[in-house]
Amino acid sequence: MLIKSRPPFASEITPREIVESRRDFMRHLAVGSVASAAVIEMAQREAFAQNSTIARLPATANPAYVLSEKKTSYKDATTYNNYYEFGTDKADPAENAGKFKSHPWTVRIEGEVKKPVTLDLDKLLKLAPIEERVYRLRCVEGWSMVIPWLGYSLSHLLKQVELTGDARYVEFTSANDPQQMPGARSRVLQWPYVEALRLDEAMHPLTLLTLGMYGELLPNQNGAPLRLMVPWKYGFKSAKAIVKIRLTKDQPRTSWNVANPAEYGFYSNVNPEVDHPRWSQASERRIGEDGFLSRKRKTLMFNGYSEVAGLYSGMDLKKLF
Numbered sequence: 086m087l088i089k090s091r092p093p094f095a096s097e098i099t100p101r102e103i104v105e106s107r108r109d110f111m112r113h114l115a116v117g118s119v120a121s122a123a124v125i126e127m128a129q130r131e132a133f134a135q136n137s138t139i140a141r142l143p144a145t146a147n148p149a150y151v152l153s154e155k156k157t158s159y160k161d162a163t164t165y166n167n168y169y170e171f172g173t174d175k176a177d178p179a180e181n182a183g184k185f186k187s188h189p190w191t192v193r194i195e196g197e198v199k200k201p202v203t204l205d206l207d208k209l210l211k212l213a214p215i216e217e218r219v220y221r222l223r224c225v226e227g228w229s230m231v232i233p234w235l236g237y238s239l240s241h242l243l244k245q246v247e248l249t250g251d252a253r254y255v256e257f258t259s260a261n262d263p264q265q266m267p268g269a270r271s272r273v274l275q276w277p278y279v280e281a282l283r284l285d286e287a288m289h290p291l292t293l294l295t296l297g298m299y300g301e302l303l304p305n306q307n308g309a310p311l312r313l314m315v316p317w318k319y320g321f322k323s324a325k326a327i328v329k330i331r332l333t334k335d336q337p338r339t340s341w342n343v344a345n346p347a348e349y350g351f352y353s354n355v356n357p358e359v360d361h362p363r364w365s366q367a368s369e370r371r372i373g374e375d376g377f378l379s380r381k382r383k384t385l386m387f388n389g390y391s392e393v394a395g396l397y398s399g400m401d402l403k404k405l406f
């Protein structure tokens with residue numbers, strides 16, 4: 086169970102308590118395979134206090150989502166980020182998100198559902214077995230990474246809230262706290278950051294409700310405590326730090342589409358045949374492997390996830406980009 090009263094802030098924990106909580110944490114991890122949310126929270130606060138590593142999140146590798154490609158280094162994946170709430174430079178999120186309070190947390194699921202619900206992190210961690218899935222992430226800017234994400238199919242969550250017959254889209258809203266998020270004080274995008282999927286896209290087993298990466302809980306700069314990963318779409322469709330999931334009848338307005346509809350469509354499937362108005366999408370640069378300026382790799386249709394093609398049969402993907 087999550088601690089109900091406000092947990093002590095890192096600054097309130099005495100050194101002795103820190104030592105003992107660490108011992109406790111290690112013991113828990115040694116005994117059980119699944120760390121409870123309370124233990125994870127304790128470890129998280131301690132990690133902040135110690136400026137050290139993030140709590141481990143046990144997971145089972147899903148053999149269906151293993152790639153032969155080399156994984157991106159943890160360092161690159163956590164220091165080269167897009168997270169405009171913390172600044173527009175790639176290095177900004179790692180620099181500015183460290184103190185963001187991603188625990189405790191709740192996410193609200195509402196709209197066209199028979200059972201609207203507010204879930205805390207403890208419930209999310211226990212909703213379904215946590216899997217490790219190695220996915221490619223292709224940013225619309227022309228770079229890509231290969232990351233071992235931890236989580237489970239979003240469909241597990243959506244099945245629990247019982248959708249009404251009018252549920253046709255799923256909208257994801259990110260946290261918007263200008264006090265903690267310096268980038269959210271600027272007007273570079275409309276806040277909060279909102280993204281959305283068609284219901285069949287959201288229910289597709291590939292769509293991952295993501296709670297961790299590289300064996301640990303998500304670092305703040307990668308969207309702690311929960312984000313989406315939709316590997317066949319450009320990275321911006323995968324919203325970070327989600328506070329609300331809303332089922333809707335009509336197609337939601339989404340942040341990037343509102344900002345520039347000619348450049349960012351609602352679907353935004355990775356498609357080497359549909360160029361961005363200002364650059365080609367035919368190739369990409371793998372972070373940490375290819376040279377800083379050169380794009381060496383051919384971009385694959387649906388980012389290589391051809392199993393989703395059936396979702397778009399009969400659609401003109403040049404028009405519905």
Ligand SMILES: Nc1nc2c(c(=O)[nH]1)N[C@H]1C(S)=C(S)[C@@H](COP(=O)(O)O)O[C@H]1N2
Nearest residue numbers: 166167168169224259278320321323324325
């Ligand atoms: N809330 C929020 N989510 C976001 C973004 C953002 O700016 N704000 N950037 C998106 C973009 S453009 C990409 S490429 C991915 C990057 O994820 P990563 O930093 O974990 O690699 O997050 C996406 N999710």
Ligand SMILES: [Mo]
Nearest residue numbers: 224225320321
């Ligand atoms: Mo992106």
